[in-house]
Amino acid sequence: MKFKFGIKEVVAIGIGTALFVALTEIQIPTPIPNTYLQPRMAIMAFLAAVFGPLVGGVVGLLGHAIGDAMFYGSVWWSWVFPDGVVGLAIGLLAAKLAVKEGGFNNTKTIVTFNVVQVIANAVAWILVAPVLDILIYAEPANKVFVQGIWAFVGNIIIIGILGTLLCSGYSAIGAKSSSLKKED
Amino acid sequence: MSKILSYEEKDTWIHRLSGVSKLIFFLLWCLTSMLTYDTRVLIVMVIFSLVIFKISKTEWKQVGAVFKMVMLFLSLNVIAIFLFSPNQGTHIYGTRTVLFHIAGPYDLTGEQLFYELNVIIKYFTVIPAVFMFLVTTNPSEFAASMNKVGISYNVGYAISIALRYIPDVQGEFTKIKHAQEARGIEMSGKASLISRIKNTASIIFPLIFSSMDRIDTVSNAMELRGYGKHKKRTWYAEKKLKRNDYLTIAFSVLFTVVALIITFADGNRFYNPFV
Numbered sequence: 001m002k003f004k005f006g007i008k009e010v011v012a013i014g015i016g017t018a019l020f021v022a023l024t025e026i027q028i029p030t031p032i033p034n035t036y037l038q039p040r041m042a043i044m045a046f047l048a049a050v051f052g053p054l055v056g057g058v059v060g061l062l063g064h065a066i067g068d069a070m071f072y073g074s075v076w077w078s079w080v081f082p083d084g085v086v087g088l089a090i091g092l093l094a095a096k097l098a099v100k101e102g103g104f105n106n107t108k109t110i111v112t113f114n115v116v117q118v119i120a121n122a123v124a125w126i127l128v129a130p131v132l133d134i135l136i137y138a139e140p141a142n143k144v145f146v147q148g149i150w151a152f153v154g155n156i157i158i159i160g161i162l163g164t165l166l167c168s169g170y171s172a173i174g175a176k177s178s179s180l181k182k183e184d
Numbered sequence: 185m186s187k188i189l190s191y192e193e194k195d196t197w198i199h200r201l202s203g204v205s206k207l208i209f210f211l212l213w214c215l216t217s218m219l220t221y222d223t224r225v226l227i228v229m230v231i232f233s234l235v236i237f238k239i240s241k242t243e244w245k246q247v248g249a250v251f252k253m254v255m256l257f258l259s260l261n262v263i264a265i266f267l268f269s270p271n272q273g274t275h276i277y278g279t280r281t282v283l284f285h286i287a288g289p290y291d292l293t294g295e296q297l298f299y300e301l302n303v304i305i306k307y308f309t310v311i312p313a314v315f316m317f318l319v320t321t322n323p324s325e326f327a328a329s330m331n332k333v334g335i336s337y338n339v340g341y342a343i344s345i346a347l348r349y350i351p352d353v354q355g356e357f358t359k360i361k362h363a364q365e366a367r368g369i370e371m372s373g374k375a376s377l378i379s380r381i382k383n384t385a386s387i388i389f390p391l392i393f394s395s396m397d398r399i400d401t402v403s404n405a406m407e408l409r410g411y412g413k414h415k416k417r418t419w420y421a422e423k424k425l426k427r428n429d430y431l432t433i434a435f436s437v438l439f440t441v442v443a444l445i446i447t448f449a450d451g452n453r454f455y456n457p458f459v
Contacts, residue, residue, distance in 0.1 A: 007412055010338050011403040014345025015353070019395050021346070022353040023388070028380050039384050046392065062346065069314050070189045070350075073247070073254040074307060077218060136218045137303075138276065138453070140269030147264075161381055166392060173393075 005054060012055045013062070016047045020063030024071050030154070040067070041155050042162035044087050045117060049167050050099045053091030060087035078132030079151075082124035086155070089120035097167065104171035110164060117159045125152035189250055189318040190351075197428060198240040198316065203326030204333050205429040209436040210317045216440045217309040222447040222455040223298075226305045229443075233312035240316050247315045258307050262300050266290075273299035279458040295458060302454075323347035328419030337417055345402070353395065360390050 020040050027036035044063065048056025060083035068075050093116055097104055104110070125148045133144040193199070198206075217229060265272065273295030274280045281294035327344030331337040369383045406412075447453055 005336075005338055007403045007406050008399070010342045011345060011399050011406065013342040015349050015395055015399050015402065017342070017346035018349035018353045019391070021350050022357050026384060026387075028377075028384055030377060037381065039388055043388070043392065050396075058342070062343065066346065066350075069318060071250065071253065072257060073189070073250040073314055074257075074310050075214065075314065077214065137306075138221060140265055140272045143264055143268035146268065158381070162385055162388065165385055166388070169389060170392070170396070 009051065009055055012047065012051045013058050016043075016051070016055060016059040017063045017066065019043055019047075020059055021067040021070060024067035028158075037154050037158040039158060039162055041083075041086070042158050042166060044083065045090050045159045045163035046099075046166040046170070048087045048091035049094055049097050049104075049113065049163075050170065051091070052094040053088045056087030056089075056091030056094075057084045058087075060084040078136050079129055081132060082129040085124040085128055086117070086120045089123070090117055099167050099171045102171050104167050110168070113164065113167065114160055117163065118156050121152050121155045121159070125149070125155065189247060189315060191322055192246060192319055193322075194241055194320070196239060196241050196320075198236065199320045200426075200428070201320075201432060202329040202332075202423045202425050202429045203321045204329040205425070205432040206317055206321055207326070207330075208433050210313055212436045212440045213313045214310060216443045217306055219453060220443055220447040221302050221306075221453045222443075223302055223305070223457075224455060225443045225447055226302065226309055229309040230305055233309055233316075237312040237316055240320050242315060242319050246319055250315075251311070254307065254311055258304065262303060265300060265303065266296065270296060272296065276454055277456050277458045281458065298457070322421065324419075324421035325423055328422040329425075331417070331419065332422065332425070338412075341411075349398075353391070356394060357387070357391055360387050 020043055023040040023043055024038075026039050028039065029036055040063070044056060044060050047059055061080055064080045064083040065075050065077075068080070090113070093112065097109055097113055104113075126145070129151065130141070130144040130148040133139045133147075134141055213229070213233075217226070220226065269275075270290050271280075271293070273293055276299055277295045279295060283292045283294055283297075285291050323344055326347075327337075327340035330340040330343070364383075364386050369386055370379070447455075450456075
């Protein structure tokens with residue numbers, strides 16, 4: 001766990017945020033009306049797993065705020081912060097997941113990644129988002145909790161499938177460069 | 185590619201303001217609009233937003249597409265509030281004036297209409313401010329002036345890179361998407377949910393990997409040019425804070441304080457015409 005803020009982090013936050021914003025426009029429709037899976041969440045989870053908590057959290061906050069402002073013309077602040085929470089939580093595991101070093105592709109790591117993402121999403125969407133909605137926007141409690149639960153389900157599905165695939169794919173590439181053994 | 189809001193060069197006093205003054209105004213404006221449910225304050229804010237929107241010479245074609253999107257979300261939200269909680273207004277204002285009965289538990293009450301009207305006005309206080317901020321602020325100048333007011337230049341640089349690369353990443357995304365569609369990948373509702381996720385992955389994978397390369401290239405280039413060597417750096421697009429900037433900041437702070445005093449004068453954030 002490190003909060004290093006060097007060149008790599010600056011650039012990763014910048015380009016990561018750009019990716020997150022650009023992917024705001026891809027929404028995968030689900031059978032439930034008006035509910036979409038957001039691939040951008042998987043990107044954030046992936047960046048958090050590779051670059052750590054600072055990059056994950058900031059990409060979530062900044063990406064959500066800029067993306068909403070540019071595409072939807074308004075920023076729904078109570079849903080900006082939960083994104084940061086998810087990014088931060090997954091990022092705390094970065095060292096353990098060792099995505100870049102090629103250590104992601106075993107059952108134990110994949111399970112850890114998914115357990116953490118489910119817990120982080122639960123805290124973010126079933127607790128943080130609805131509570132902020134009520135405190136900030138005085139919205140009806142039952143509406144915001146239902147919305148929160150849908151967001152939770154959508155996000156764990158997309159991070160669980162796409163996020164895991166991304167980490168595993170990237171990890172497989174990373175492994176090649178470090179799997180050389182010294183000859184005697 | 186959907187139309188997004190982006191900076192356009194124009195010559196008005198709002199464009200000439202430093203990015204920081206606009207950011208402070210924007211954040212305080214959002215904060216006030218979040219906290220207050222006082223209809224009088226909200227209406228003043230809407231009028232004021234429209235005035236600055238007009239002054240900034242923003243044209244409809246710059247923001248129209250996004251505005252329609254906002255209206256769609258706004259209507260969905262207002263309907264959802266009513267479906268989930270037709271008595272939220274009564275709950276807030278403490279009285280119940282039934283206008284007419286709809287069906288089942290759904291009565292249309294004056295309080296509910298008034299509450300939802302406030303929700304709608306709240307959107308309209310923020311939308312022009314967001315539009316104005318995005319179309320009048322030059323990203324490079326914004327990063328420079330953030331650093332000028334004491335925020336670490338790493339933060340400024342990260343934001344500046346983000347704004348700089350959004351169009352590039354979008355362009356690349358469109359290219360990959362067209363290439364994959366040419367190979368017959370289905371992205372619309374015709375495919376099943378799982379295969380839609382898989383198909384999205386076939387676009388996102390190349391995009392992510394090329395972005396990871398880009399991160400390496402850009403950070404190597406910055407390292408070679410000695411980025412982060414010193415505690416300070418100079419900026420090409422730097423603007424000094426001028427009289428108008430101080431006036432804007434002073435006005436934003438003053439407005440927030442006054443608005444909050446008026447809002448909370450009667451002990452809560454709602455303006456209640458029903459008592």
